[in-house]
Amino acid sequence: MATIAVPLGAQGEQVEAEALRRPALSEYLRWSVDHKIIGVQYGVSAFLFFIIGGAMAMLIRLELWTPELDLIVSGAAYNSLFTIHGTIMIFLFIIPMWAAFGVPLQLGAKDMAFPWLNAFAFWLIPPAAVVVLLGYFVSPAEAGWTSYPPLSTLFSGDGQTLWALGAHLLGISSIMGSINFIVTIFNMRPPEMTIWRMPLLCWAVLATSIIAVMATPFLAGALTLLLLDRVAGTTFFDAASGGDVLLWQNIFWFYSHPAVYIMVLPGMGVLSEVLSVHSRKPVFGYRMVGLSSMGIAFVGFTVWAHHMFTSLQPELRIPFMITTMIIAVPTGIKMFSWIGTIWGGKIRLNSAMLFALGFLSLFVIGGISGVMLAALPFDIHVHDTYFVVSHFHFVLFGGSVFAVYAALYHWFPKVTGRMLNERLGQIHFVFTYFGFLFTFFPMHVVGMLGMPRRVAVYVEGFQAWNQLISFSAFVLGFSTFIVIYNVIKSYYHGPIAGANPWRALTLEWQTTSPPPPMNFDDDPIPFEDPYGYGTEASAAYLAVVDEAFSNGSTRASEH
Amino acid sequence: MQNRPSNTPSISPAAVVVAAVFLIVSVIGINWFTTFVPVVLPEQASAESKSVDELFYILMIIGGVVFFLIQGMLLISVIAFRARPGDEGDGPTYHGNPLLEIVWTIIPALVVVFLAVVSFNIWTQNTEPKAAINMVEGHSISINVTGARYAWTHQYVTERFDPDGNQIVINSGPELHTYIGQNVDLTLQTQDVIHSYWVPAMRVKQDLLPGDPTRGGRPTQLRFTPIRVEDRSYPARYPIVCAELCGDGHGRMQGAVIVYENESQFLDQFYEPAIHAILNPPADPILRGEMEIQNYICNSCHILDSLGWTSTTGPSLNGVADRAGERVPGQTAEEYIATSIWNSGAFRVPGYDQQMAAFGPDVMEATNVMSPEQLYSIVAYLCTQGEQSDCDMNNANVAIPDAIQTVFGYEVDITFGMDADADAETPDTETEASDDSE
Known part of the structure; x- marks a missing residue:
């Protein structure tokens, strides 16, 4: 195993450690308009929030070890705990996670189209996080991350107001980031980088950004109405005064369902990269994979009311069942294309690849339970139960977080110039994969048997299941320490990566690791096919680039 | 570079064998999957549960096929197509197969159409209004x-x-x-x-x-x-x-x-x-009040251990009679309790921000209508909830009607209408509960 995991670009080891032109760590704590700095700022801060949200999840699982409310002081405290867990994981971790480092490099651009806006979008996150967390410690929101009125308007503490303000700021950040990506992808590509030569991560980020720009204003609208109801005495959601509680659900889910694709599409883009590079084979059906992202983005706007199957007027439920089922088709195209990609390749089973395969293996379960949830009569039974909790963790953890880890192992050498420890990565994978599986798979069963979500007390008969779930969750939580240790250790002592340790064809690898301030000396010339592995031409292309870097040059385009 | 001249990935015989084994395993596996249907769902106690579970059974079969197909192909790929140690070459340059892509677009599309039709039928069958209800x-x-x-x-x-x-x-x-x-x-x-x-x-x-x-x-x-x-x-x-x-x-x-x-x-x-219990209420106001109070939705907000109420939205009613006399200066315990039921907006217990629903003889919601006699019995019952009640329990049939008269101006018929016509009609209900408290 270890022999395969050794970086292929052996020339990197000749580079002295001092030759790594890495930014000083203090650079990352300052305002910077370099997308590579901002990308790391996004990634590290998002990961910090992942740790905080994860610690909260551990507390939740500790409370659920017994059927009674014992560890946490009150039901209200428990409610605010999962409210903030969900809010942090969605708004502060997984949505911002995907920004900024890779896209300009992959396009061959010197930076984002609007570097200053890029920095500003990031620097909105810390104040927003402070506002949300302050609310948690002052007078916590207790209405869940979905904040349904009237619970969130008439019955929740002032932390709910701060929650809405924080979410507002994060929405603004997300819109600015997305506009930047769209403009960058359309305008910053060098002449040879045609739209059909674009790596699939860029396609996915483009689809994601279009969704974010279109959907996030709806969240802003809903949050504004909520804030007005809470502080200005309006009655948009107050039924007793002519308001409508379903208004919130409709607007909120019109954003929050597409937001699921904001969270998972970039992960799918990562997957296309990682699977292709590490099985040394082109992405199967490149155009269909790119276009299916757009298909998901489009259909994703037509399914929101399936979150309201138990509250929506009965006659409106059928159309949303049908649109929800349709979305399985483009998702299926992606699944089969990825398998087509690795099928017949020469698979390097390193950490990045393991996490990518883990994504495939877990995401398919989330997809199957997704179709089950779309089937209206069955959904009625499991709606708002642990079955749903299980489903969205399979999609967002088994999907997105596994993609985050795959991306970490794949691009860490590019970001830092050093390789992560392969053995630790494999151990990390084993703990994460099995910890995850045994945490979330049994949740399907308790949900179907009758355990609703968001409860601190439950029927005694479910205790054995919950203890299995909690134990596995602690294993899953422990696995995080392995990757933190690996990252810190490898940042200082990992083997030197060289420009292109994976011998990948996309442009981010055709420059030094880490890349110089403007990424490339000239406009780089992309290879005719971003995933054209196995041809004489691609071998020649890589050889020329290797040659260029082993001579100490940073020019990637001299051929 | 070890480029293959052919444009298709070659599949080793080993992979074919693995695929065959996998096929057998998945057929057995899906069969085994579906045996879990009754285990992972509660009892089927309604007509609707039968058809919902049938749908789940279908979903399990289709889901099982997808599950074993994907996981199996992943497993086969990892075993059969893993690069051998030292092999640094690339895989075949194989960009796709339009026919295959059309197939794996159309088949899932047909499957979801099938599922949508089945779900639609079950849904309409389960939700259509029935002729003879309740x-x-x-x-x-x-x-x-x-x-x-x-x-x-x-x-x-x-x-x-x-x-x-x-x-x-x-x-x-x-x-x-x-x-x-x-x-x-x-x-x-x-x-x-x-x-x-x-x-x-x-x-x-x-x-x-x-x-x-x-x-x-x-x-x-x-x-x-x-x-x-x-x-x-x-x-x-x-x-x-x-x-x-x-x-x-x-x-x-x-x-x-x-x-x-x-x-x-x-x-x-x-x-x-x-x-029968509603038509033949006990004449004793305390016993009657215990019954009356359970006909209202008080349990949805209050704790009262004697009746097993657990809700914490409103203040607890445990020991209410011990506190009622000290709540408002100049008001007796009876007056305070009566006022807080009929004129619930008059007080707000600190720490509770919700307004209690309105009860009284003229309220709009039929389920909240409460006659002076009902109020009398409920106050009498609540007056017993405490260790040393502030209420004048030796004189309940005078003190409480007086309180209601003072606060609301209503005359209370403390016999619950039984003096005029009921004496002869309901002799049996009075035997157990009538005279001891008065």
Whole structure:
């Protein structure tokens, strides 16, 4: 195993450690308009929030070890705990996670189209996080991350107001980031980088950004109405005064369902990269994979009311069942294309690849339970139960977080110039994969048997299941320490990566690791096919680039 | 570079063997999967549960095929196509196969169309309104469910009338009583936030939505028909669960569906005794009050250990009589309790921000109408809730009517209308509970 995991670009080891032109760590704590700095700022801060949200999840699982409310002081405290867990994981971790480092490099651009806006979008996150967390410690929101009125308007503490303000700021950040990506992808590509030569991560980020720009204003609208109801005495959601509680659900889910694709599409883009590079084979059906992202983005706007199957007027439920089922088709195209990609390749089973395969293996379960949830009569039974909790963790953890880890192992050498420890990565994978599986798979069963979500007390008969779930969750939580240790250790002592340790064809690898301030000396010339592995031409292309870097040059385009 | 001249990936014989084994494993596996259907779902206690579980069975088969197909191909790939140590070459340059892509677009599309049609049929079959709903003694009655933080209340608006000509309403608290074959059709209404009424054994769930009370709220409907479950003794009990986050005590908001074997068991064990108790209330105001208070939805907000109430939305009623005399200077305990029921806006216990619902002789909601006599008995009952009651318990039949007269100006008939005409008619109910407290 270890022999395969050794970086292929052996020339990197000749580079002295001092030759790594890495930014000083203090650079990352300052305002910077370099997308590579901002990308790391996004990634590290998002990961910090992942740790905080994860610690909260551990507390939740500790409370659920017994059927009674014992560890946490009150039901209200428990409610605010999962409210903030969900809010942090969605708004502060997984949505911002995907920004900024890779896209300009992959396009061959010197930076984002609007570097200053890029920095500003990031620097909105810390104040927003402070506002949300302050609310948690002052007078916590207790209405869940979905904040349904009237619970969130008439019955929740002032932390709910701060929650809405924080979410507002994060929405603004997300819109600015997305506009930047769209403009960058359309305008910053060098002449040879045609739209059909674009790596699939860029396609996915483009689809994601279009969704974010279109959907996030709806969240802003809903949050504004909520804030007005809470502080200005309006009655948009107050039924007793002519308001409508379903208004919130409709607007909120019109954003929050597409937001699921904001969270998972970039992960799918990562997957296309990682699977292709590490099985040394082109992405199967490149155009269909790119276009299916757009298909998901489009259909994703037509399914929101399936979150309201138990509250929506009965006659409106059928159309949303049908649109929800349709979305399985483009998702299926992606699944089969990825398998087509690795099928017949020469698979390097390193950490990045393991996490990518883990994504495939877990995401398919989330997809199957997704179709089950779309089937209206069955959904009625499991709606708002642990079955749903299980489903969205399979999609967002088994999907997105596994993609985050795959991306970490794949691009860490590019970001830092050093390789992560392969053995630790494999151990990390084993703990994460099995910890995850045994945490979330049994949740399907308790949900179907009758355990609703968001409860601190439950029927005694479910205790054995919950203890299995909690134990596995602690294993899953422990696995995080392995990757933190690996990252810190490898940042200082990992083997030197060289420009292109994976011998990948996309442009981010055709420059030094880490890349110089403007990424490339000239406009780089992309290879005719971003995933054209196995041809004489691609071998020649890589050889020329290797040659260029082993001579100490940073020019990637001299051929 | 070790480029293959051919444009297709070559599949080793080993992979073919693995694929064949995988095919056999998945057929057995899917079969094995479906045996879990009854294990992972609760009992099938309604007609609807049968068809929902059939749908789940179909979903399990299709899901099983997808699961084994994907996981199997992943496993095969990792085993068969893993690069050998030292092999640094590339795989075949194979960009795709349009025919294959069309196939794997069309097949899933057909599968989801099939699932949509099946789901649609089951849905329309399960939700279509039935002709004879909530049949009791040949009448179709209405059953209303009220959700309030954190309790369920069920009310049966019967087709029987009391001697004054009022329709009798049975309040069965957190329990829904029904019988095998009754087409249950519930009207759900919430008092505060959104709740969700879920009976796992029946596979039904419906949210309760806040609406404008002056326009009759925003009632929603829930329909199911209980069926016989093998090896069950009747009456059978199934949990009711709140499935929508409603606050602090969300997890405690539970109830039960009691299913009787047939209509006559339902009538004998629930319906007739309940009506009998309402028609023949004890003459003792305390016992009468204990019964009356349970006909209102007080349990949805208050704790009262003697009656098993658990809700924490409003202040606790445990020991209320010990505190009532000191709450408002110049007001007796009787006056305070009476005022806080009929004129609930008058006080707000610190720490509770919700306004209590209005009760009284002229309130709009039929279920909250309360006569002076009912108030008298309820105050009498609450006066017993404490260790050394502030109320004048030796003189309850004078002190409480006086308090009601003072505060609201109503005359209370402390005999509950029995002095004029009831003496001869209801001798049996008075024997057990009449004279000892007065």
